[in-house]
Amino acid sequence: MEQFRNIGVIGRMGSVQVVETLRQLKAYLLDENYQVILEQDTATMLPGHGLQVASKKLIGEICDLVIVVGGDGSLLGAARDLAKAKIPILGVNRGRLGFLTDIAPSELEERVGRVLQGEYIEESRFLLDAHATRDEHPLGFGTALNDVVLHPGKSTRMIGFDLYIDGHFVYTQRSDGLIVSTPTGSTAYSLSAGGPIMHPKLDAIVLVPMFPHTLSSRPIVVDGKSEIKLIIDRTHEAYPQISCDGQMDISCGPGDVIRITKKPFKIRLIHPKDHNFYATCREKLGWASNIAAS
Known part of the structure; x- marks a missing residue:
């Protein structure tokens, strides 16, 4: 120690x-x-x-x-x-x-x-980097420990975008946006949008659609080393935003590209020695603490 x-x-x-x-x-x-x-x-x-x-x-x-x-x-x-x-x-x-x-x-x-x-335990948590470009020119950059979120900003219109994972086309979607979350962020905004709870030790990223205009669109969990690429529909008339941990907004427009990847540096999070992830979930999320004896 x-x-x-x-x-x-x-x-x-x-x-x-x-x-x-x-x-x-x-x-x-x-x-x-x-x-x-x-x-x-x-x-x-x-x-x-x-x-x-x-x-x-x-x-x-x-x-x-x-x-x-x-x-x-x-x-x-x-x-x-x-x-x-x-x-x-x-x-x-x-x-x-x-x-x-x-x-x-x-x-x-x-x-x-x-x-x-x-008397402590240490966890290593990874972060996400988000790079937005317009015609291959830098538009904005942000870092997130919880999540990178594509959202409408002040607009009430749905966002049209294409999703690629590691260069592979996944789908074209119309929705209120997309939450790209780390395991750390899986108990935050992602959870509110119906995403899964992920243990902090997982090397994974979850993609959670926000009010998608289709009943078949569901959260996707991918490898933590994946590159997530979003391309805003060129016919889209509104200007959505990218936020990192809800703190930094990058204004985007039709045809803009957002690339999200794992940051090369991790944070070292310290907890008291009796810290337990599942106990924290029970306390913070109101899970049942025991089963009544029958």
């Missing part, structure tokens, strides 16, 4: 609860003689903190561990920024579901303390 000494801290902006947890975390880490480095935006929430401040890029270079205080969206943002640095990330939940940020604030000192003492 790695020895963590330099701890980077990133918090979600605009939340009183996050500030409270940041103060608690800061006090604990300093009491335990760890070197704490605050992300520069996070530092603005703790006036008079007296700590070193750094950009996310620099945090990735000088820290042994990053602790994210917020919801899953906060961890998604940190993961996109820090993937290349290959630094482990630990999440403290101040959001809603908390599939990725799985330490409760009420257990912060105990659970974080155990992780820092080496």
Whole structure:
């Protein structure tokens, strides 16, 4: 197990609860003689903190561990920024579901303390890169840990597009769009659209149509190394968008091409040693916790 000494801290902006947890975390880490480095935006929430401040890029270079205080969206943002640095990330939940940020604030000192003492498990999660081109010229680029989504934007019209997987034509579809999800994202937007839950260890990508104009269109699970290519119908009159983790939108037009592939860098996600994917699903998705004795 790695020895963590330099701890980077990133918090979600605009939340009183996050500030409270940041103060608690800061006090604990300093009491335990760890070197704490605050992300520069996070530092603005703790006036008079007296700590070193750094950009996310620099945090990735000088820290042994990053602790994210917020919801899953906060961890998604940190993961996109820090993937290349290959630094482990630990999440403290101040959001809603908390599939990725799985330490409760009420257990912060105990659970974080155990992780820092080496009592943790580590997962490797892959990300997706999305490249959009128009007449072979770059149009936009984005990275996603959860999903890349083709959607109508502000338009209410269906999108016509062709789907290719590894160069093989799959189908022409008219729908509200397509969700291209990693296993990490399979419990997020993909799940809401009827996609399958995938274990995080799977090297697979799921494609989930959004309200397709056919009853036979179903989610498809493909190898994680596959190249997904979408070509917007040239006769399409609306201008759909590509979003990455719901944060970055790339405006597309008729004939534009979107290529989605696995990113060469993976994130290192840290959990307390008792973390269990199925237990998380039971808790977060409301699965039955036991079977009544007959």
